[in-house]
Amino acid sequence: MYTKKVIAVLTILSFALYGPFVPLHFGGIPAQASEISSEESSSTVEQTISVESSSSTEEEQSSDLPDKSHETNDEKPSKENEQNSTEEVEIQTVAINEEQESESVSLESSEPSTQEEASTEDPKLNLSESSDTEIPPEEEEVTEEDSSNLDSSLEETEAVVSENTEETQTLESSQSSSYSAPVELQETSVAIVQDPELSTDKADYHPGETATIFGRFFSSIQNILLTIFGYGPDGNDYTESTQEVTTDEEGSFETTYTLDEVYRPIYTVQANSTDGALLAETTFTDTPATSVTLMGYKIPVGGSFNPGWTTGNLDKSYDEGEWVPYQLVINNVQTEYPNLASFPDIGLEFDFTDSGGARFVDLVRSVQLGNVELNDDQGFPDEDGNAFILNSLSDANPAQNHPDEEEWDLDNYTLVNTLTGWDPTTQVNIPVVGSAPGTVTDLDHQFYITGAQIQEWASSTGNLLTDTIVVYFQLHESRTFVWEHALQGGYDQAPTDDWGGWLYDNPPYTSDSRLGSGFVPGSSGHVTTQITGIGEKTVPIPIPPSPPGLIDGYKFEGSLDGPGIENWQIHILAKVEGGIIFDTHVATDINGYYSFPSLTAGTWYVGEHLGPGSPHEDGWEQTYPDSTIFISPGATSSLVADFPTDVMNEITPIHLAEWGWTVDLSLDQPEQHDINFANFFGTPNTLLDISVSSSTVYAGDTVDLTITEENTGDVKLNNPYVDVFDGSATTTLNKASASFVDGDDNDDGILDPEETWQWIITGVVVNSDTSYTATGHGTDALGGDVT
Known part of the structure; x- marks a missing residue:
């Protein structure tokens, strides 16, 4: 192995002296000596280069070495040329000054450097292996710019040397009168392999937000299957989504994922190769934001009877005139509204008129605030604030038709109409678009609770730190009976005026006539939350069936076998929501027929005018009903005076005939026929007669007196x-008198036409001045005294 070790020690004069220097260059650029005149230099530069080698021979080295920074692996010398040769080169540059710095760096090179290569590059360089060679510096004028360049060059040199990594280098030195020894350091790049990574733009999101997902350090142009999944806090509400993404040339990608509105504490993101291998994984959290859930109360009509709260359809268990419960649950309110500060108004918008013109929801009641979500057993509060117990559909009917507004007897539940500033004329049954009273064809109306009222409730109940707000309310399915006969103005009285009935005593509502909720087309309406800054929620309003209730009958002349009488006013009365009594009437047709269709289940009271026309014609006597009669399935005749007091108060002064009908309609028996009336028109009159038992009477005789009234x-x-x-003296004789003989043929206590009643007074003593006067009486159908 041929190895060089380079040790460089540099000590430089202060640049302020502008003394002579020898720049040291790496990377194959020759280091050129500067020419400095001795007269201009106040210091000297000494450079010593010593080369020690363990090899027996050494080729000459050149001062100019080629730049091999772009040399490929194929062009590099083989390992055979690297064996049995080790060379250590020490470069020492000393600059004399008042302060000196030194730096020692050791560099190893695997690149061979032969004398032959050196000599071909620079023939001026001749280095001895066994002794140091002293190289005198060339003189050169040093300028401020040169000094600055030197500073930069030395800083770069120190930066390269300080890396202390093994690099392939070639060191070549030369000595001449005009050149300093060049040194070449050639770097070999090292590839750092990074594992693929996944990350997101945020660590935490709210439900409904969009996460941006980043990937890097994947293979270039790689197809990746991205899977995002998460669970709800109880391990439920699992969700999973997959995406196919392709990296760019640098192995990176970017994509997005939108969270739904369901809270899941943590989501996992996995990147898999197309063959299923897991490449990278990351997670992000889902902090619950302030969220809303709007639910209606479902009462099933088929299968098992399990009523309860739902965000879906409420089944077909609601009829016209009934109340539909809802609850709005707002969770995590402290996340965005600490201490409920600046909590916005809570608005709820509902269908008021359908596109076909039928009236849908017309009243809202029982609006109250709480902080505990109601369970499935808590649908309707009773008069004690407890839940109606619903074990069957028949149990639900009284709850759905309960006439009064009730408050839940639960901790912290409060009727909103008891809070400061509550004003139904500005907060209940108001138009969504425009100002009150709006128009009779407004599609949507709304009610709302102010943020200040929410604060007042929370403060008064100690709930400023509550994390849950519940709004309970009931919507009323409008009655065709009321709206078709334009009776809605009757709602403008307590208690229904506070439920939105205040609106209907304002033109143009007072004379508005239209069908009710049972004639709304489609499968459901909608109630929608309107809360600034919080997500909107919508749930259905059930559309009731067209009301099947019907009461009808005929008006006959004389008896039930007589002809029909036209234009006779028949009245119907009912006690509806809020205990309010509604009274309306229709006129019989040419055949004497009348009907009241579109009625709901409940008790109805039917009576007739005293005569035909309006005002009615006098002189008619009611002949049917004239006694208590039952007609299947649910009608009973009775005296009008026996109707409930509140019903009687509605028809005061009395303008109905003496007898009427009480009719009970049910869901099973919604129709009642043969509610008939008969009247006879005539002149009331009586004929009275008095006679004695003997034609010849003397003073002191005793006789019997016979009195008759026909x-x-x-x-x-x-x-x-x-x-x-x-x-x-006057003695009154009636049917109860002991002297009554007979004459009441049907024993009804009524002197019917052509009947003659008879009384006999016995033992009358006749004197010379005896005189008896008899006067007959009777009361006609109009209450007149007939004598």
Whole structure:
């Protein structure tokens, strides 16, 4: 092995002296001696080069060596030329000054350097192997620029030498009066192999963000299968995505991956070759951002009965007039809103009118704030704030039709309408576009809770540090019965005015007539969150079936066998949401027929006017119903006066006939027919007669008096009685009197047309001044006293 060791010690004068110097160059560039006149130099430069060799012979070396920095492996000398030759070269350059620096560097070279090569390059160089050769410096004028160049050259030399790595070098030295010894250091590049790497632009992301994935140190133009996967916090919600990427010429690539809205604590990214070998792997985390989940309460109609909260369809278990519960759950609120500071308004937008013109949702109630998500058993609060127990579909009906607003009896739940600043006219049932009252064809309406009200709730319940906010509310499926008859103005009273009913006593809503929610086309509507800075969520509003309820019947003249009477007003009344009583009427057609379609399950009250027309015509007597009658499946006649008090209050002053019907409709039996009425038009009249038992009577005789009252009119007379005046006192005779004989043919207590009632007063003593006067009475259908 032929090896050279180079030791260089350099000591340089301060550049301020501008003294003579010998520049030392590497890389095959000859080092040229500077010419410095002795007169101009205040110091000397001494250079000593000694060469020691263990070889027996040495070829002459040239001062000019070729630059072999671009030499290929094939061009390099073989190892055979490197054997049995070892040479050590020491280069020492000394500059005399007040301060001296020295540096010793050892360099080994595997490149052979023969004297023959040296001599061909520079014949002026002649070095002795056994003794040092002293080379006098050439004189040259030193300028400030030369000194600066020297400084740069020496710094570069020190940088190369300080690497202390084995490099292939060729050292050639020469000596002449005009050249210094050239030294060549030739570097051999070393390839550093790096393992493939994966990285991302961030270490952590929020759900919904996009991650940028980088790859480097792969093979050039390499096809890679990239797999990204992650699990939810409980090991659920697994997701996996694959991408095919191709590296560039430098073995790098860049791609993106968008996280969905599901929180997963950690994601893994793997790069695999096309044959399945794992090349690189990295991970990134998924810190949960403030997120929203909007759910509706599903009540199944088929299969096992398992009601509960869902983000999907709510099944077809809701009818017109019923309330649909929702809960909005906002999680990780402290991530972006510490202490709920600057928390935005919470808005919820719902379908108000469908494209075909039917009214959809018309009221909102039970809006309340809490911090505990409701479970599947907690769909509807009852009057005690506890959950309605739902074990079957029949259990759900009372909950869905509960007339009142209720608050959950749970820690930290508070009705929003109890908070400061709550104003339904600006916060409930307001247009999404434009200002209130909007138009009757607004597609969407909304309600919202202000950030200040949320702060007030959190502060009053000690929840400023809560990480969860829950908003519970119920949406009302509008009733065709109300909207088709333009009754919605009745909602502008307590409590429904606070639920958005305030709107409907404003033009043009007061006279607006349209179908209700059961006539909305499609499969569902939508309720959508509107919260600034937080993701939007939408869930369905169930579309109820067209209401199947129906009550109908006829108006007859005289009896159920008589002809129909046209234009007779038939009334229907119902107690709906909020306990409000709605009353409307229709007129019979030419055949005496009437109907009330599109009714929902519940109790309905039906009555008739006292006569046809509006205002009604007097002189008619109700002949049917006139007693308690049951008609299947759910109708019972009764006195109108026996209707519930709140229903009676709605029809005060009385403008209905004496008898009416109470009708119960159910989901199983939604139709009720044969709710009929009959009336007879005539003149009420009575004929009274009094007679004695003997045609000839003397003073002191005893006789019997027979008194009769005949209904000679064509209407019934209720409560018939006779007043008998004997000149000093009046005695009243009725059916309950002991003197009543007979005459009530159907035993109904009514003096029917053509009936004659009879009383006999016995043992009357006749005096010379005896006188009896009898007066008959009865009450007609209009309440008049007929005598």
